[in-house]
Amino acid sequence: MIDKIYQKVAERDPNQPEFLQAVREVFDSLEVVMEKRPIYLKHKILERIAEPERVIIFRVPWMDDNGEIHVNRGFRIQMNSAIGPYKGGLRFHPSVNLGILKFLAFEQVFKNSLTTLPMGGGKGGSDFDPKGKSDNEVMRFCHSFMTELFRHVGPNTDVPAGDIGVGGREIGYLFGMYKKLRMEFTGVLTGKGINWGGSYVRPEATGYGQVYFAAEMLKTRGDTFEGKTCLVSGSGNVSQYCTEKVIQLGGKVVTVSDSNGYIYDEEGLDADKLKFIKDLKNVRRGRIKEYTGKYPNAVYTPVDPNLDYNPLWNHKADIALPCATQNEINGKDAQHLINNGVFCISEGANMPTTPDGVEIFLDAGILYGPGKAANAGGVSTSGLEMSQNSLRLNWSREEVDQRLHTIMKNIHKSCVQAAEAFGMAGNYVAGANIAGFLKVADAMIDQGVV
Numbered sequence: 001m002i003d004k005i006y007q008k009v010a011e012r013d014p015n016q017p018e019f020l021q022a023v024r025e026v027f028d029s030l031e032v033v034m035e036k037r038p039i040y041l042k043h044k045i046l047e048r049i050a051e052p053e054r055v056i057i058f059r060v061p062w063m064d065d066n067g068e069i070h071v072n073r074g075f076r077i078q079m080n081s082a083i084g085p086y087k088g089g090l091r092f093h094p095s096v097n098l099g100i101l102k103f104l105a106f107e108q109v110f111k112n113s114l115t116t117l118p119m120g121g122g123k124g125g126s127d128f129d130p131k132g133k134s135d136n137e138v139m140r141f142c143h144s145f146m147t148e149l150f151r152h153v154g155p156n157t158d159v160p161a162g163d164i165g166v167g168g169r170e171i172g173y174l175f176g177m178y179k180k181l182r183m184e185f186t187g188v189l190t191g192k193g194i195n196w197g198g199s200y201v202r203p204e205a206t207g208y209g210q211v212y213f214a215a216e217m218l219k220t221r222g223d224t225f226e227g228k229t230c231l232v233s234g235s236g237n238v239s240q241y242c243t244e245k246v247i248q249l250g251g252k253v254v255t256v257s258d259s260n261g262y263i264y265d266e267e268g269l270d271a272d273k274l275k276f277i278k279d280l281k282n283v284r285r286g287r288i289k290e291y292t293g294k295y296p297n298a299v300y301t302p303v304d305p306n307l308d309y310n311p312l313w314n315h316k317a318d319i320a321l322p323c324a325t326q327n328e329i330n331g332k333d334a335q336h337l338i339n340n341g342v343f344c345i346s347e348g349a350n351m352p353t354t355p356d357g358v359e360i361f362l363d364a365g366i367l368y369g370p371g372k373a374a375n376a377g378g379v380s381t382s383g384l385e386m387s388q389n390s391l392r393l394n395w396s397r398e399e400v401d402q403r404l405h406t407i408m409k410n411i412h413k414s415c416v417q418a419a420e421a422f423g424m425a426g427n428y429v430a431g432a433n434i435a436g437f438l439k440v441a442d443a444m445i446d447q448g449v450v
């Protein structure tokens with residue numbers, strides 16, 4: 001039955017491989033739920049949940065510093081609002097297309113449900129590439145993007161945030177234009193600056209949460225981060241704060257990367273090295289290979305397009321923390337990780353492991369925390385930012401961090417309990433998909449056919 005429903009989804013959008021990959025994984029986990037609770041089939045919940053409530057596509061014209069005009073494409077996918085206003089990041093990257101954003105929006109629905117906060121799922125972005133653009137060019141692009149998006153978002157309708165290529169700088173420009181057009185100062189975006197409605201710990205939240213989630217998984221085996229060697233990918237927002245938390249918990253991070261290559265630092269990163277990376281990536285907007293100029297004992301390996309695996313995942317380690325992008329760990333990488341002794345994986349990126357890689361992790365019986373659970377700390381703290389905006393209050397750093405930590409513990413518990421309840425103990429993929437699904441599905445039934 002589920003197979004038939006999936007086939008229909010696949011026939012409708014055959015050219016959206018990432019979206020279909022995400023749907024397939026969730027549907028597979030839900031087979032056992034449908035057997036026990038056929039009411040979801042009767043109400044056509046799967047057919048409805050895989051179809052966005054609304055998709056907005058628009059032109060984004062902007063002018064570069066030389067006076068030349070460019071045209072990009074903007075998107076917002078309003079996937080599901082059964083349990084709250086649409087919520088999910090904006091991604092600016094040349095690879096952005098409808099299928100990628102639909103996969104991210106679909107994942108977001110279950111992730112947001114897992115947080116226990118009242119947030120529906122959405123995602124958006126553009127094929128604009130911020131790399132190599134001046135601040136003024138990025139500002140003009142963001143302003144142009146918002147001159148259309150502002151019609152479709154609002155604090156009770158849809159609340160976007162950051163993602164790849166969208167950090168504090170971009171959120172600032174987007175917020176500025178929204179405020180001008182609507183003539184109101186309101187919590188329409190999260191990830192705002194701390195002086196103008198942002199929340200403490202929002203920049204840190206995804207990476208910190210990912211490590212909190214991993215720590216909970218380790219705890220089930222009486223273990224901790226202390227003394228563990230960790231492979232981290234990416235060097236952006238999630239990667240930086242994941243690395244920071246691992247260091248704080250006594251672990252050793254030996255790799256970080258960007259889209260051109262990765263560095264391997266056998267001695268491990270410390271607070272000074274991480275500060276160098278933050279400055280390199282967030283202020284100077286440079287490339288990770290510059291790390292070896294400052295720390296010559298580290299080795300830089302450029303991406304080799306002829307390889308069918310990523311050598312970053314082929315080092316001796318205990319824990320892997322992917323923080324770059326989707327499908328960055330394929331079957332071969334997954335096997336390398338297992339062969340190298342990795343026994344715990346917590347995903348900061350969204351869907352960083354291909355389906356054959358996931359199968360290898362599950363078969364190996366290692367601790368494997370999928371992105372929709374492990375990286376939910378970012379959107380959870382966005383939810384906390386929305387609450388603070390509504391209350392017109394600012395909680396302290398300690399208070400937000402403590403709430404984040406509690407939420408991550410609860411997400412871990414929900415995954416464990418849902419997997420056990422449906423006979424798949426220890427399977428965090430099934431646990432996350434099932435726990436996330438049930439709340440949304442029940443809300444959809446309560447609200448009728450809308």
Ligand code: NDP
Binds near residue numbers: 165235257350
């Ligand atoms: P950033 O833009 O801050 O950093 C992304 C990092 O990944 C950069 O180092 C980038 O390298 C690298 N990267 C991006 N695309 C590719 C690619 N195709 N191949 C190799 N490397 C790549 O983004 P974030 O840190 O915010 O996001 C990273 C991941 O975490 C994404 O999957 C995102 O969806 C997910 N995520 C983010 C959340 C957040 O709060 N920001 C919340 C939950 C999930 P380069 O500098 O060369 O582009």
